[in-house]
Amino acid sequence: MSEQTARLESMRVLITRHKRWDLVFAVLGVLALMVGVLTFVALFTQMVVEGAPRISWDFFTSFPSRKPDQAGILSAWVGSTLVMIVTAATAVPLGIGAGVYLEEYAPKNWMTDLIEINVTNLAGVPSIVYGLLALGLFVYGLGLGQSILTAGLTLGLLILPVVIVATREAIRSIPAVIREGAYALGATKWQTTSHHILPYSIPGIMTGVIIGMARAIGETAPVITIGALTFIAFLPAAPFSGEPPAGLFEWVMSPFTVMPIQMFNWTSRPEAAFHHNAAAAGLVLVVMTLSMNALAIYIRYRLRKTIKW
């Protein structure tokens, strides 16, 4: 019996020793996680502490000013919103079209493979490069100027790979038997795509679009490159307000600024009061981004409830 006891004893010693590594890894893992989480929490807290007192109705409805306590983000948030509208109008149809083509229509050959690799790589191109491209192509080449249209097109291109990849993944998650079921009833490729593939993948695509937009709204480098103004004390013509037909789209040719640029402008001022404005604007921008991500999560959650394969 004592032999058995000794055997058990040595087994337990061994288990205890091995389990120590569980603990070591858990601690290391938590530390690694905390670096990211705490950094964000610290930054966010600082922004709240510095910026929150500045947030008021006036802050949203005032133009920037030389007097820090009168300065607001009206032109910035309106500019960001309008640029986002153009971005979405660019990236959504192009991205979905390209994604559907690659997934449903493209022949499986080396050309398609090459295009796929390119699309994936596009997502990794630094945003400043998109800015340079846009400066040459949109601002000078096509003469669109330093306008909302140029910014929207640029950011639209920037998030295009995200939308394409999201579209393809949403399409791929549709089981083959659903697709075959439609074809087996005599549907053409386009009928299958428009009646089934697209409707069933829209929630997944939407998620991708919103995540892409959340990235685009915080982009600074390409918007500076194409020449967004850093100080702007007027609003573009309200959309669809002018004389039709040309006047309807007057707003897209307007100069503009966006939230991150307004922040950058204030940060570079020497007075501390402007830094508080920058913190407040940052807070608004973070809240905008987080709410977009929250919307994406909500849509995904809804999708899992209604469509189960």
Add this chain to the structure above:
Amino acid sequence: MVGTPAPVIASVTAAAAGPAAAAKSETKALSFYYGAFQALKTISMPIYDKKVTALIGPSGCGKSTYLRCFNRMHDLYPGNRYEGQIMLYPDNTNILNPAVDPIEVRMRISMVFQKPNPFPKSIYENVAYGLRVRGERKRALLDEKVEDALRGAALWEEVKNRLGDLAFNLSGGQQQRLCIARALATNPEILLFDEPTSALDPIATASIEQLIAELKEKVTILIVTHNMQQAARVSDYTAYMYLGELIEFDATDTIFIKPKIKQTEDYITGRFG
């Protein structure tokens, strides 16, 4: 491996087949390739009109591959190749002819899949889909066809008060009958079943089998099954396949009682496969 002599296509006796069994379709020297892999080897056999023909054989014998030739499902994927012919009567069309549009073939020959695959749409829209694809918009006609198809699939009584519900809310057996109704709604000439009960419980299976027995009054049926009892219960003719070859085709009674090939007998009696 058991030696496989030339397939025995019995000159099916009139007594076994019932009077005047006319061929709805005839497969002539069909070979099929997935890329370089030959999955079907020169298969020749008839499909009799308004009869149930079962395809049996061990996994990987090519029975599903053969079934999916009938609606050109293989055309959806690159690298697949057909050789030989599948003739469809009375119009003498070779449905494998590249000049024949696979969509036309699928409009004539419907299919029910292994796992119920309703669309994430309402019960009504599922059944009406085949008609919508054909451009049918008249509500009254759609209503009528949907009801007929659901009655044909013995599902009408259970769903008539909730046609707008999502099809996913039905049980597995009901979903499979919904898929049968969807396939029936377009009045197909041949109905293909690819192991239609393999995902269902015994009670749902029994109801599908009963349905198949009723359906053959109206439509020619080709069914793949790995359940030999099912083949014996529902079919008039049985084809036994092995490794892409047709080993024996005959009236079901003959196949199950006195098969001509030893290998068929071994498979049927469970000594092999």
